[in-house]
Amino acid sequence: MDTQRSGCPINLTLEVVGDKWSLLVVRDIIFGNRRHFRELLTKSEEGISSNILADRLKTMVEQGILTREDDPTHKQKGIYSLTEQGIELLPVLAQMAAWGFKHLPVSEELGIRAQLLSEGGPKMWAEFMDELRETHLGIKRRKRSKLTVGERLQAAYRNVLARKRKPA
Amino acid sequence: MDTQRSGCPINLTLEVVGDKWSLLVVRDIIFGNRRHFRELLTKSEEGISSNILADRLKTMVEQGILTREDDPTHKQKGIYSLTEQGIELLPVLAQMAAWGFKHLPVSEELGIRAQLLSEGGPKMWAEFMDELRETHLGIKRRKRSKLTVGERLQAAYRNVLARKRKPA
DNA sequence: GCAACCAGTTGTAAAATGCAATCAGTTGAG
DNA sequence: CTCAACTGATTGCATTTTACAACTGGTTGC
Structure with a gap:
């Protein structure tokens, strides 16, 4: 192209x-x-x-x-x-993830992050983008929460995996 | 695929x-x-x-x-x-439009709608989606503003075109 | 009757993709 | 120092997708 x-x-x-x-x-x-x-x-x-x-x-x-x-x-x-431009693709990905989660046969473990991100909304996305700016651009972020958005998403993902391996 | x-x-x-x-x-x-x-x-x-x-x-x-x-x-x-599923692609398109508007060499007349939609945010998107539900699904919408979002976007587009044809 | 319009289909060349094998340099263990 | 494993790729080839133009069979309005 x-x-x-x-x-x-x-x-x-x-x-x-x-x-x-x-x-x-x-x-x-x-x-x-x-x-x-x-x-x-x-x-x-x-x-x-x-x-x-x-x-x-x-x-x-x-x-x-x-x-x-x-x-x-x-x-x-x-x-x-x-880059900053790349980081700003996050909202695009988040919307696509939300749409796919709602309308397509998403697997449980791969859908959990989309669900959380969708529920978190633009505010959560902005927080995540700040974390990415720190990781990729070296820009220190102000607001520091206990767990980063990235960590919370990973934890949720691992949680689903663990639950699927050993069902109640 | x-x-x-x-x-x-x-x-x-x-x-x-x-x-x-x-x-x-x-x-x-x-x-x-x-x-x-x-x-x-x-x-x-x-x-x-x-x-x-x-x-x-x-x-x-x-x-x-x-x-x-x-x-x-x-x-x-x-x-x-x-369909409803198709209408819900609007936020995806809106985010892509916003990203393209910000980072790529968008033409003025084709960028104005992206700009307005980006500034309007999720609230404007929701209003636009309600208009689309009326047009495509026959679902009457509650909130009726003077001009629909669709009309406002079109008006802005024509405005830019007119201004470009006859510059001040 | 006929030109303009309607939603597509067909044929074919060019481009993108998928896949496996391969490459040359780097590293770390022994 | 040797060598196997690992590094970011590249190459060749088959398949798939896309691009472009011509064409089809039917409908409509004058």
């Missing part, structure tokens, strides 16, 4: 992240805290292939959604970070 | 509307009030081709996002309507 089809904001957004993988990569970075190529490749639910992942990471770096730095602990490793 | 990649709500949403055209069709139905095949085909900014449009309409009807009825005034015409 080289040529621009129109100056419509929805269309332009789709031209940048409107394929079947880009937003899943962003999702894994945001919700799964994946930062390395291998993590994104092997720990994804859907099994992205390495050439697609390499292409998407490259494209999203070019688009200003991600940045890539060298990992000081390993000469070959790169660390991918979200 | 027949097989499901995972039960993640974001992934499932992408599997349903995560291609480059489906959401543009929904956008034209919502914001452009297009209801017929030809309208969607010829009045779209991006120039969708007829086979893609036919396929997406068919798919979205199967998915429960749209319904198709015969037009009583013309034996060949079909009228496409949004």
Whole structure:
């Protein structure tokens, strides 16, 4: 997709992240805290292939959604970070998650985070985005709650998994 | 896309509307009030081709996002309507529009609606969705303002166009 | 009767995607 | 120092999706 089809904001957004993988990569970075190529490749639910992942990471770096730095602990490793622009995709993901949760056959363990995020609303999203700004941009956040949104989502996810393994 | 990649709500949403055209069709139905095949085909900014449009309409009807009825005034015409599920894509579109408006080179006339919708926030979206429920589902809405959200967006769009044609 | 309009379908080329194998450099254990 | 495991990718090839133009069979209004 080289040529621009129109100056419509929805269309332009789709031209940048409107394929079947880009937003899943962003999702894994945001919700799964994946930062390395291998993590994104092997720990994804859907099994992205390495050439697609390499292409998407490259494209999203070019688009200003991600940045890539060298990992000081390993000469070959790169660390991918979200930019502010990337962090601001969270509300898009949250709305998509809410819609999918409501209308599609979502699995229980993968749906719990969508549910919490949907119930939490824009306020929770803003808090989560502040946490992401700290993690990815090094911007200290003011409001510090006991548990971060990220931690609460992870806890809920693990909780469902544990309950499913050992049903009452 | 027949097989499901995972039960993640974001992934499932992408599997349903995560291609480059489906959401543009929904956008034209919502914001452009297009209801017929030809309208969607010829009045779209991006120039969708007829086979893609036919396929997406068919798919979205199967998915429960749209319904198709015969037009009583013309034996060949079909009228496409949004379902509740389709109407609830509005927040997704609104967030994508807001993101595109903020971060991508959006044209002035096509950006004004995104701007207003972004400033209006979830309250305005809810009002707009009620209007869509009336138009597409025949559900009368309570709160009736002087101008509907749809009308206000259209007025703002025409305003920008007029200003651009005859600059001060 | 006929031109314009209606919702699509068909054929074919180009592009994107999926998959497995492979690559060259890095690291850490022995 | 050797070597297996790991790193971020790249390559080749089959399949799928998309793009573009022409076309179909039918309807409508003049």
